[in-house]
Amino acid sequence: MAELKSNLPQGTLDLLILKAVAFDPVHGYAIAQRLEQVSRGVVQVPEGSLYPALHRLENRGLLAADWKKTDTGREAKFYRLTRKGRKQLEAEAAGWQRLTEAIGLILGMADGGAQ
Amino acid sequence: MAELKSNLPQGTLDLLILKAVAFDPVHGYAIAQRLEQVSRGVVQVPEGSLYPALHRLENRGLLAADWKKTDTGREAKFYRLTRKGRKQLEAEAAGWQRLTEAIGLILGMADGGAQ
DNA sequence: TAAGATATATAGAAGTGCGAGGCATCATGG
DNA sequence: CCATGATGCCTCGCACTTCTATATATCTTA
Numbered sequence: 223m224a225e226l227k228s229n230l231p232q233g234t235l236d237l238l239i240l241k242a243v244a245f246d247p248v249h250g251y252a253i254a255q256r257l258e259q260v261s262r263g264v265v266q267v268p269e270g271s272l273y274p275a276l277h278r279l280e281n282r283g284l285l286a287a288d289w290k291k292t293d294t295g296r297e298a299k300f301y302r303l304t305r306k307g308r309k310q311l312e313a314e315a316a317g318w319q320r321l322t323e324a325i326g327l328i329l330g331m332a333d334g335g336a337q
Numbered sequence: 338m339a340e341l342k343s344n345l346p347q348g349t350l351d352l353l354i355l356k357a358v359a360f361d362p363v364h365g366y367a368i369a370q371r372l373e374q375v376s377r378g379v380v381q382v383p384e385g386s387l388y389p390a391l392h393r394l395e396n397r398g399l400l401a402a403d404w405k406k407t408d409t410g411r412e413a414k415f416y417r418l419t420r421k422g423r424k425q426l427e428a429e430a431a432g433w434q435r436l437t438e439a440i441g442l443i444l445g446m447a448d449g450g451a452q
Numbered sequence: 453t454a455a456g457a458t459a460t461a462t463a464g465a466a467g468t469g470c471g472a473g474g475c476a477t478c479a480t481g482g
Numbered sequence: 483c484c485a486t487g488a489t490g491c492c493t494c495g496c497a498c499t500t501c502t503a504t505a506t507a508t509c510t511t512a
Contacts, residue, residue: 231346232499238443251459264439270501322437324379328353347468366490385470
């Protein structure tokens with residue numbers, strides 16, 4: 223069994239959370255599930271990473287939260303994007319794309335070809 | 338000026354260094370320049386990140402180093418991939434691709450469609 | 453009443469990146 | 483002859499994030 227766990231690079235989790243919340247208010251537990259589902263299990267978010275990240279984003283004013291009832295009738299903290307958070311999401315998404323393109327260039331370097 | 342500094346996500350630097358060294362032995366200073374050039378300036382590697390990373394990779398047995406003379410006649414530490422390092426590079430490159438695809442799926446989620 | 457899924461939270465450990473500094477050599481030009 | 487800038491290596495310590503482990507509580511089902 224090789225390493226099937228795909229640890230998220232530092233800073234990436236915030237972007238994913240912002241994106242997961244962008245559509246409609248969701249509570250933490252569901253965010254993790256949503257990310258895992260959409261990424262087909264590649265992205266996994268342990269709770270010890272998720273909740274500190276949510277509080278971080280809330281403190282920075284990128285997320286806001288309200289307590290509501292879930293479908294199952296339990297109280298849960300539903301997070302939503304603030305205006306600032308949406309802006310941040312756009313910026314981070316663009317930055318991510320720039321970065322992946324740049325790294326793509328590097329990984330595309332010939333390493334067996336000529337020079 | 339917005340944030341023009343492109344911080345590398347944690348763990349990515351190792352991959353880039355391994356790749357930069359994969360073709361031929363290079364010394365640290367040149368690795369940073371190579372990465373910056375190929376990525377068109379998006380990836381920047383400060384020395385405070387570079388040298389600790391090189392030592393890390395050497396200690397893990399992924400890189401090996403020899404002192405040689407550069408074109409300019411100066412002594413420099415040339416790093417090369419070990420067999421283990423090459424294997425690691427392949428694994429990390431594959432992992433990176435899996436990850437970017439997964440994140441691509443997430444970022445591709447509709448968030449502004451309805452409502 | 454026990455188990456398992458749902459749901460939130462914190463503490464501590466571990467790892468990484470980066471700024472700031474220090475050292476040394478070589479080429480250039482005043 | 484000496485100052486400057488580019489080359490080239492290195493370490494210290496802060497800051498930040500992630501993960502493992504743990505604690506708590508509710509609801510459903512058996």
